[in-house]
Amino acid sequence: MPAIDPRLLRYARTTRVFLTLSVLIGVGQAVVILTQAWLLASIITDAFLHGAGLSDLSGRLTLLTITLVTRALLAWVAEVTAHHCSAAVKSELRMRLLHKVVQLGPRWLTGERSGELTTLATRGIDALDDYFSRYLPQLVLVCFVPLVVAGRMFAADWLSASIVVVTLPLIPAFMILVGLTTKQLTARQWAALQLLAHHFLDVLAGLGTLKAFGRSRAQLGTIERLADKQRKATLSSLRIAFLSSLVLELLATLSVALVAVSVGLRLVDGRLDLQTALLVLILAPEAYLPLRLLGAHYHASAEGLGAAEQVFSVLDHDVPDQGTASVRADRTIELDQVVVAGNDREGAALDGLSLTIPAGKVTGILGPSGCGKSTLLAVLLGFIRPDSGQVVVNGIDLATVELAGWRSQIAWMSQDPVLFAGTVFENIRLGRPYADDLAVRRAGQAARVDVPLEKVIGERGNGLSSGQRRRIALARALLLDAPLLLLDEPTEGVDPETEQDLLGTLPAAFAGRTVVLVTHRTALLSLCDQVVELAPAEVAA
Structure with a gap:
């Protein structure tokens, strides 16, 4: 499933509102990050090199405080918006799924589909929480913050900006490689969960019969075996998530270190002034932060993405054309x-x-x-x-x-x-x-x-x-x-x-x-x- 499936925009219209708000919040956060970096670099430079006192820096310190509060406020607004939109999207998808099942009718809803759909309409759609509250807002930030930060760094120091531009694509490249493996593990985990849920529902439905024939305890072994299979599938997925997070953190840390070494050598050599060096060092981690968090949140949302894919497979089923005529049933x-x-x-x-x-x-x-x-x-x-x-x-x-x-x-x-x-x-x-x-x-x-x-x-x-x-x-x-x-x-x-x-x-x-x-x-x-x-x-x- 792509980062933003077009079907999500088609079936859950609330997603469009959420993406619009996320873009506006992302632009605001990018501006705040640049303002914060400039203020910090300016204040530190004037305080240490020019001996500026508290009275001289009071205006910029006040502005810095406002900037920090604004950044925290934007993060809070983004999180609250994400949770509200997540609840609305889940409700909309669940209603569309149930409506589609009604349209498809009992003839389609046969065999194991009832157990699968029960899991899908409950646990599956609920797993979209992480996708909307964490992954999608971070994806929007990735589209703005690294570009804006790299552009500002290029205006201040083209060499440091070049290092960032060269190393930034390595993180999404590794995310794609890890994502291919994660997709298979997530599909295996979801299949194990559906099998466990379906069997558990069957046992509950037939518990009276099982008790009557003294076979209820015999199902304990089967449920334990299926639960163990689901546990192993979940742990395999988590293992990949932890290892991939380590790789992404290592890449981001080494990239920032390259920028820091380049800035330090030129600063000592006198080819770079302190304010520019501070500005670049403050901005460099901000360029990688959205990508690092995106990689971490991707694994948290992978289960929801897999469930959404199955929801869309149901919603995409063709339904025979519905008639519009009316007729009374008390006729021959x-x-x-x-x-x-x-x-x-x-x-x-x-x-x-x-x-x-x-x-x-x-x-x-x-x-x-x-x-x-x-x-x-x-x-x-x-x-x-x-x-x-x-x-x-x-x-x-x-x-x-x-x-x-x-x-x-x-x-x-x-x-x-x-x-x-x-x-x-x-x-x-x-x-x-x-x-x-x-x-x-x-x-x-x-x-x-x-x-x-x-x-x-x-x-x-x-x-x-x-x-x-x-x-x-x-x-x-x-x-x-x-x-x-x-x-x-x-x-x-x-x-x-x-x-x-x-x-x-x-x-x-x-x-x-x-x-x-x-x-x-x-x-x-x-x-x-x-x-x-x-x-x-x-x-x-």
Whole structure:
């Protein structure tokens, strides 16, 4: 990744404001450095050679004090600005990343991507702190201070300025060489961190199952091994950082020493006056300081740069063109020769499926596991765009419809419903956050939720049975009161008695809605006005 990736300016507009402020602060610091050097050289020369007293130097001493305070103030402003902009950029990138993931949809967010993105959206983006608060401000100073200082030195003593001009490029040259190695180590470190985070999240998600089968302790060894791998990768990166800092410090010190030797010899020889010699000696370290600090801060920001590269790889993903048309969901839906190509990651796919879903009716989708029932719902939700064929709603192709407006009219219960830590009541209310308490309780009753609504549950419904989780998710979908209701296996894991109770309450909840009911249990078919059976022959091989 380059020092300032153009994509950072495109995706995080706050960066432009930050760079503008950094340039202004950098120019101010360069002017202050020149003023400070001139004042120090002038004061020391007059005090030691011309015997100037405190009263003679009071004006310049006051100005020097103001200069020192101004330099400290500019450094403070630069740091505060960097931290504020860093927070704004991180927030902007995180929002863009999450928005992009939503646009790409569940079909893209499969396999290991969830763990990777969790790490990327948290630890990864947070690692940009050092990049903005340290590296980027220093990079701006490198563009101004060495050039301004070298120019002033050239006006005072061309020989010393020539030494600086010749030796200055050595530091970025070594930084580039070290950076090539650091890039590989940082990539290895980030990959180890992602692997550890992904495995750790998997263990947490399946901890209940592991405990039930007595295999929870067996994962300790795996986590320890992955943590040790990440530790070694981090230490390897730090080792290079420390060694490269030593090389940069040595180069800068030797370069300043060359200038000092040249100035000292000519000063003794009488070919250089004291004030010029002092001015050059004071300015020489200032020419190398930004580059030295840049090299040190580069390693602190390397992890953030690697994470930003992965963020941009997600943001650069192409998203199918979004439609702008609007259509009501309480209209007849027609699927005409819909084909969805499948692969190993995305599961079952549809091959030339045609059917009509009448408005205000209950359509049952029956078939064995893996025949494409959930894929059909994903097509209706707009998560998957058919490879061929079309979905038509009231004469309008779904591909031309604005999806946010379309989805706002749909209540969807997925095959693996997600529940959050909190009360059962709060989880149901997520379907319609502003619903009154009575509506929430009625939805719970319609879905035959047999858990007290005030009961506190864990993440993903920890502490509940599979059937209880599904009924809470069903209640949440019913609460939304949307005209189009998509239910994926709503009675899976539900005992026969409760299923019979649901057969008595769901007709009233379905009244006036278009319902697509996916199931492989025949008991629910009594609620359907039509049943469409997806056979294995309709699934792409």
